Amino acid sequence: MLEVRNLSVIYGKHRALHGASLRVGKGEIVVILGANGAGKSTLLKAVCGICEGHVTGEVLLENTDLVGEKPHRIVEAGIALVPEGRGVFGDLTVEENLTLGAYAERARDDEAGNLHRVLSLFPKLGERRKQTVRTMSGGEQQMVAIGRAMMSNPSILALDEPSLGLSPLLCKDLFQSLRVVKQAGLGILLVEQNAKQSLRIADRGYLLENGEIVHEDDADRLANDPAVQKAYLGGGGAATGAKRPAPAAMPKATPPRPAAGPKPSDIAAAAMKSVGAPTRPAPTAAPAPKPAPVTKSAAPAPKPNTPNITDLVAKASASASRRNGAAPPPRAPAPLQPSTPSRPAQPSIPDFASSSDRLRAMIEEIEAAARRAETYKPRR
Ligand SMILES: Nc1ncnc2c1ncn2[C@@H]1O[C@H](COP(=O)(O)OP(=O)(O)OP(=O)(O)O)[C@@H](O)[C@H]1O
Secondary structure (H helix, E strand, C coil), X not given: CEEEEEEXXXXXXXXXXXXXXXXXXXXXXXXXXXXXXXXXXXHHHHHHCCCCCEEEEEEEECCEECCCCCHHHHHHHCEEEECCCCCCCCCCEHHHHHHHHHHCHHHHCCHHHHHHHHHHHCXXXXXXXXXXXXXXXXXXXXXXXXXXXHCCCCCEEEEECCCCCCCHHHHHHHHHHHHXXXXXXXXXXXXXXXXXXXXXXXCEEEEEECCEEEEEEEHHHHHHCHHHHHHHXXXXXXXXXXXXXXXXXXXCCCCCCCCCCCCHHHHHHHHHHHCCCCCCCCCCCCCCCCCCCCCCCCCCCCCCCCCCHHHHHHHHHHHHHHHHCCCCCCCCCCCCCCCCCCCCCCCCCCCCCCHHHHHHHHHHHHHHHHHHHHHCCCCC
16 A cells, blocks of 8 residues: 655755645555646656655655655565656567566566566557557557556556547547556556546545645545536636635645736726726626526617727727827727718727627727737747
């Protein structure tokens, strides 16, 4: 059984992992879910002894602490890593790749037995023993990588994003292979971005945010947790954006990652404020109630507080000119008549039926401009 206690990693001054604790039992699949940069690979590398950062804490395998041990000693102890990108030798055959995996002392005595076990777990590898690995599909190569790691006869298999770059069909095969490995009695520590499929095969999972484990639960419960669905299962939130509120069991809430700069919506809101327009309400988690249906005969209700679009444009343009020190532009043309063909050209604002639609379009224009400004790189 693998038990990680209070594991922390610092790269220079950057703390990538902070006090992570987890456990993986025999015949158990445990998945670590987290956004890009959350520290998943760092955690796995620290467990396997190949982390470039400063590692503190404990990695106990059958109660023996492995922190500070050389990677090959950790393999000897019984933890094998399938690294991100597989690391297979493309010019060697399947069999040669597998044999290299039996280099560990714990595997040498029974190399033939291990090979037999791997080939019976993955019959496809047996059929392709003599095939050069680079001529195989991504999924087959991933199977070779897993088979090679298993040749060291480990008790724990650690995998870093094994489904990366695989088609949905190959992903399915891969996760099926991991089930087979689990049935062979190994513990599996799996780092994955494919939350949906990994939670399907996992027994338990941990959520890692900004280097801290913020939640642990059974895989089934995680898969049905609305916050997890939103953050990791495409349930309405971006895969890397939505944050799970720290559960009560977790003493410390994870501070939100500092934003690189103001959000486009904030810039847009500030721009609208500067021209005296009402800002769009911030979106809320609950959907806004639908307005009552408008019957055909009902006349459109007047909107007394909606600013005149022409005035808004004129004010915005004047304030921009003042900021830039330019002469004020000529006064804006007379109020727009949406349906009149002689309307002055405003190509960026479509001709909508009501001024509130136009105002919304304008806000979207400003947000788009703010987004462009955020990513703008001046030519050197
Ligand atoms: N060798 C390193 N030196 C300095 N910083 C590093 C190093 N490796 C990782 N980091 C930083 O540590 C943080 C965690 O990185 P890590 O690769 O563990 O994240 P991850 O969750 O695996 O992300 P991804 O899913 O994108 O691979 C990141 O901010 C990353 O830039």
